[in-house]
Amino acid sequence: MDWNLFTSTTIYASVLALLSLGITLIYMTTKVFNFAHPRLSLVAAYAAATLMAYYAQSTGAQPNLTPKSSFLGSLTVPFSWEFYVIGVIVAMAFGVIAALVEYYGILKPLQRRGADYLMLMIATLAYDFLLVATLFIYNTHVDVRKVLARIGVLSTKMSMTSYDVTIVTSGGAFISGSFIFSVILILLLGVSLYLLLFKTTLGVKMRASVENPPLAEVLGINVERVYAISWIISGLTAGLAGYLMLMAAGAGNLKPISATSPADEIVVSAFAGSIIGGVNSIFGSIAGGLLIGYIELYIPNWLAIWTGNAELFKYSKVISMLAVAITLLFAPEGLAGLLKGERWKKLFGRKEEEGVSEE
Amino acid sequence: MAEEEPIMRLENVNAGYEKLQTLFDVSLEIPRGKITVIVGPNGAGKSTLLKTLFGLTTVYSGKVIFEGKDITGLPPHERAKLGMAFIFQLNNIFANLTVIENLRLAGHDLPKDELEKRINEVFETFPRLRERMYQKAGTMSGGERQMLAMGIGMIRKPKLFLIDEPTAGLAPKIAKEVLANVKRLNEQGYTVVLVEQNVKAGLEIGHKGVLVVSGRIVFDGPAEQLLARKDLAKLYLGLAV
Ligand SMILES: Nc1ncnc2c1ncn2[C@@H]1O[C@H](COP(=O)(O)OP(=O)(O)O)[C@@H](O)[C@H]1O
Ligand SMILES: [Mg+2]
Numbered sequence: 296m297d298w299n300l301f302t303s304t305t306i307y308a309s310v311l312a313l314l315s316l317g318i319t320l321i322y323m324t325t326k327v328f329n330f331a332h333p334r335l336s337l338v339a340a341y342a343a344a345t346l347m348a349y350y351a352q353s354t355g356a357q358p359n360l361t362p363k364s365s366f367l368g369s370l371t372v373p374f375s376w377e378f379y380v381i382g383v384i385v386a387m388a389f390g391v392i393a394a395l396v397e398y399y400g401i402l403k404p405l406q407r408r409g410a411d412y413l414m415l416m417i418a419t420l421a422y423d424f425l426l427v428a429t430l431f432i433y434n435t436h437v438d439v440r441k442v443l444a445r446i447g448v449l450s451t452k453m454s455m456t457s458y459d460v461t462i463v464t465s466g467g468a469f470i471s472g473s474f475i476f477s478v479i480l481i482l483l484l485g486v487s488l489y490l491l492l493f494k495t496t497l498g499v500k501m502r503a504s505v506e507n508p509p510l511a512e513v514l515g516i517n518v519e520r521v522y523a524i525s526w527i528i529s530g531l532t533a534g535l536a537g538y539l540m541l542m543a544a545g546a547g548n549l550k551p552i553s554a555t556s557p558a559d560e561i562v563v564s565a566f567a568g569s570i571i572g573g574v575n576s577i578f579g580s581i582a583g584g585l586l587i588g589y590i591e592l593y594i595p596n597w598l599a600i601w602t603g604n605a606e607l608f609k610y611s612k613v614i615s616m617l618a619v620a621i622t623l624l625f626a627p628e629g630l631a632g633l634l635k636g637e638r639w640k641k642l643f644g645r646k647e648e649e650g651v652s653e654e
Numbered sequence: 655m656a657e658e659e660p661i662m663r664l665e666n667v668n669a670g671y672e673k674l675q676t677l678f679d680v681s682l683e684i685p686r687g688k689i690t691v692i693v694g695p696n697g698a699g700k701s702t703l704l705k706t707l708f709g710l711t712t713v714y715s716g717k718v719i720f721e722g723k724d725i726t727g728l729p730p731h732e733r734a735k736l737g738m739a740f741i742f743q744l745n746n747i748f749a750n751l752t753v754i755e756n757l758r759l760a761g762h763d764l765p766k767d768e769l770e771k772r773i774n775e776v777f778e779t780f781p782r783l784r785e786r787m788y789q790k791a792g793t794m795s796g797g798e799r800q801m802l803a804m805g806i807g808m809i810r811k812p813k814l815f816l817i818d819e820p821t822a823g824l825a826p827k828i829a830k831e832v833l834a835n836v837k838r839l840n841e842q843g844y845t846v847v848l849v850e851q852n853v854k855a856g857l858e859i860g861h862k863g864v865l866v867v868s869g870r871i872v873f874d875g876p877a878e879q880l881l882a883r884k885d886l887a888k889l890y891l892g893l894a895v
Pocket of ligand 2: 701702819
């Protein structure tokens with residue numbers, strides 16, 4: 296097995312899972328296809344990079360790239376742990392801010408004026424352009440550039456890849472902090488979303504508001520607040536994706552960060568993950584995003600080895616588009632639909648079987 | 655004499671959907687503690703009448719009175735707070751939630767022990783729901799779903815139940831069960847306004863019968879009297895005699 300391909304694909308797949316989840320969540324609650332979603336991650340990444348750089352500068356720390364030996368192997372931690380924690384927190388905060396500005400600043404006012412779904416969708420594109428322009432302007436802001444440059448970050452293409460935590464095991468395997476972070480993140484995300492949705496009153500309210508908003512309202516549930524919470528979660532996960540984009544540029548199909556990259560390319564894959572997951576399923580979207588990430592890299596890789604033509608790697612997006620086409624043709628409800636199917640139900644002997652309808 | 659006072663009253667109401675008027679000069683009293691059954695041909699305005707009671711239509715003129723208070727302009731969620739429960743004809747439960755989740759949700763703003771007490775009351779009225787407690791509501795039969803819809807209403811202890819065609823699309827045997835459940839609800843002390851397409855079965859459980867034709871009230875009186883009026887049945891209801 297190609298270890299490096301596996302770790303870098305896993306990071307990329309996790310980013311897609313985070314993005315697909317955000318897209319699905321917003322579609323389920325507010326019924327908007329948010330084309331600006333991947334750009335929220337870029338806003339988060341820029342903010343994180345800036346504050347991490349300022350933090351490093353204010354403490355006078357220079358990156359320390361000398362490996363230490365630890366029980367895991369040789370461990371390199373270029374900056375203190377706070378540096379990374381700050382990055383994660385700032386990324387999440389700015390992801391949320393960018394999401395709430397979109398919802399309360401643009402989509403809700405339009406909705407109040409009677410905008411339909413199509414208009415809202417186009418408005419998300421407009422917000423996307425607005426964010427691109429803002430990031431371009433920010434990119435050329437001199438002071439920020441100086442600070443970033445001081446810790447070695449290029450201002451036009453931001454990347455903190457060289458400051459990621461790394462482990463080289465005694466066997467010579469290379470493990471990046473981003474890989475460990477992304478694996479833990481996806482596991483935590485799955486578990487905490489499950490607990491939130493199925494074990495808390497808020498989760499029951501969320502599921503109810505998604506399924507039947509008028510009935511929820513009649514029962515006195517604040518559906519509007521539930522929607523706001525879903526935008527917050529969507530912003531949080533976009534922020535985490537942005538942090539990974541910053542720390543792991545180059546992993547899988549992640550490109551170094553600029554005002555347009557990698558959001559322009561990744562938007563296709565993220566929507567593919569959401570559609571393959573079934574558009575209306577939270578856990579489906581996580582699975583769909585992960586699946587797209589892996590097939591986008593592994594299938595071209597196999598094809599390249601098989602044909603001996605490395606050029607095939609360029610066509611990885613074709614794979615995700617094919618996957619979307621196949622899903623829509625043969626399983627329009629996506630992975631979630633497949634799991635709901637009667638065959639599977641029997642296979643897993645699910646509880647619902649007991650209550651077969653009388654009609 | 656407080657018992658004689660109707661819980662709700664319509665006074666010369668003209669109502670409809672935005673510009674389309676569908677109810678004409680409707681006056682009606684809903685007696686407390688009774689079942690009022692609204693019947694009439696398809697498209698007559700039965701649902702519109704029920705929705706007007708709950709504030710889901712546009713009232714052009716006339717008055718809507720609840721417990722002596724003029725509530726003509728009051729929005730639905732405010733009426734819910736006053737103690738009115740509207741059971742939609744369709745989508746009246748959360749299909750993806752379990753039965754117990756549906757009931758807990760209905761009483762989400764109640765103190766925990768009070769909520770458990772009321773859920774118990776629902777289970778006592780509809781024991782079937784206790785058996786189905788952890789089942790997804792969407793997998794239950796049509797009759798059980800209507801049971802749950804009423805259970806959801808009961809949790810909030812409303813003073814008035816407005817129920818729109820609970821038997822629509824159900825097999826006759828199950829439809830009968832559903833109406834029996836409406837009757838049971840009334841026996842627990844709840845006031846009910848029921849719109850029912852199955853005229854005979856509906857009027858049989860009702861105390862008061864109201865016949866609506868083309869947006870106007872044509873008969874308003876004891877249910878058994880309406881049931882006995884063969885002339886009306888032939889004219890408007892297509893009921894085989
Ligand atoms: N939401 C609505 N908007 C506009 N017109 C409606 C609406 N609902 C019903 N109508 C019209 O109002 C009239 C009465 O309908 P309704 O009250 O649903 O009849 P019923 O319940 O007696 O079958 C019909 O002509 C119907 O087309
Ligand atoms: Mg109707």
